[in-house]
Amino acid sequence: MKVEYRNMPHGGGKISTIGIGAGSLHESRPQEIKDVISYGMEHGINLIDTVMYDSSAVEPIEQALKGQRDEMIMQMHLGAVYPKGTYSRTRVLSKLKRGFEQELKKYGTDYADIGIIHCVDEVRDFEKIMSNGIFDYARKLKKDGTIRYLGFSSHSTDICRRFIETGEIDIFMFSLNAAYDFKPSQGQLALSHERMELYRECEKRGIGITVMKPYDGGQLLNAKTSPFRHSMTIPQCIQYALDRPAVLSCLPGVRSRADLEDVLKYYSTSEEERDYSFIGSLPHRDIQGACIYCNHCQPCPSGIDIGSVNKYLDLAKAGDELAKDHYMKLSKNANDCIECGVCEKNCPFHVNIRGRMLEAKHYFDKLR
Template sequence: MEYRKLPHGGEQISVIGLGNSSLSAEVGEKEIQATVEMALENGVNYFDMAAGDSAPFMAYGRALSGCRDKAYLQVHFGADYHTGKYGWTQDLEEIKRSIDWQLKSLRTDYIDFGFIHCVDELADLETAVTGGALEYIQALKAQGVVRHIGLSSHTPAVVEKALDLGLVDMVMFSINPAYDYRHGEYAYGQVDERQALYRRCEAEGVGISVMKAFSGGQLLKKETSPFHQALTEYQCIQYALDKPGVLTVLPGVRDRKDLKRILGFLQATAEERDYSILGSFAPQDASGVCVYCNHCQPCPMGLDVGLINKYYDLSRAGDTLARDHYNNLEKTAGDCVSCGHCDSRCPFRVAQSQRMEEIKAYFGK
């Protein structure tokens, strides 16, 4: 397993986490428990608890018995399961009852990440603030019951407003090529708006946990893909992990068979993870924008072109550490000899040689 550090706190979070939308009563609590145990055995330590029904909670409680410290639980304030099925509420008293039930079912007395649930409209965020949900999470954090505050959303503008509050350590956001290129039900925001959000999160030390990495499975089939070509799970996972701010991707699995296949990503070759085919799908306003895929590698001069671009973009976005990271690189933009190798290989039509000159002028080396 690979891990990435949460800037606000330092927790080491597995790049592959586990979503619970498909771990439901249909597969049975025994299979849910076995799947969670298998995940833990393979180094998965980040679990999103927004489930399709109430079945996973008891199973998780049993699976985590005696090893609660090996898991980070992302619990949603607003997800309600009193009927046995998933429901959404903004009523403070219902939220409190749901959180109490979730804690008891999970057999724990603390929540690693307390998330305001499903904040897709500015009105939802306003309700969370004025209706007491955010204040409730803050009170639990002051008591040590909640370790970190976050929220889940599909809407860049809403997340930007939440970041303005200065209280968020983690954001659950939908990232996949379809949404980023304006295809699908939750494809909110323009290309540059979504990319700017990812950069802001990294610049401000806010982690991103990724939902809907496969666009609800649509990207995995030619018949349903908006690009009329299927992508693989591994391509979609790598695409999300290459975005600034992303710490973990949370695929939904139905059972141990699904989980085993997802975990195969960790042994996948660079070719199996390569998503450069997206360059032929990119809309006009995404053309010429580096997405850090490093398909241009290997550079004859040894430059990590993707990382150089990333530090440049992050520095301009306000990340004060990006300049230091850039200065510590073994090879910088100043080492570029404009051979054109990267220009000819870039699937997103970035004029990298020209960009290296721009980056050299910006950093001074």
């Protein structure tokens, strides 16, 4: 097995095309967490994203990195905070500063290789970040060398473009997989022009992308849960993401060394085993009734981002512990649905959207 690397922006060295997403590492015991990090580094992995639901994994990660911190590219988030050890998101500048400083201290470091303004999906949230000092603070951190690369994380192409137009962005974290990228076209599925243009624009500007959700929260790995009604393998999902312009690395969440070993098998697979071309020939009748978050259903009279509600519902049901918080932070959610049915008339896949909104309402209300 030979790990592959890509060039960081501005001649900043090499980054492994697979990294470690730490979101679910708390499911393992401390020694096992240390073993995951050590095993990854021994095999050439040099990227970790530190957002997690439960911060109990921080100490074993810090211990695993002792004496070799400079060998690991740490992607750390501005606005992800852990009151009482559990994930939350803040846009209060003082809390954001304090949270980031605490993160640096916990990991025994004085810098983050990549500083990410955490989870920006709505225009109102973007405007708040630009006006309340958060973006200025992030720029100052970069100027001071406390972060080496400035970025953000998002699920929205519109928000990505708004950040990119600032001229300040080096790298960003984006939810990217085949389920999110394909849309219906003439009876089959075709790549979304909007998303592909974003990737090409980033490549042209020298902006890198690190990928979250390469398996769509695990849904793509199972034919029963995949929006395509066809399963993909881990190597196919990773190859798909790495084939997009500007992508530097995939960050699948891992819970254990076994999970990481499964991901690293990608480097030992053949081109045939990584081939995902079957997607382009799927008739979209195969995915009738399944939401692929394409937002053809829009506009919603109530202003609900229907694709995001469906996405967070599916991710939460698949075990993504951060999806609940992301759903709750939406300015409009399933509780605002007036059941008018306008969305269903526009949906090319005949999704029972009103039923999905009701399901999301009940599901997330139980988690409050």
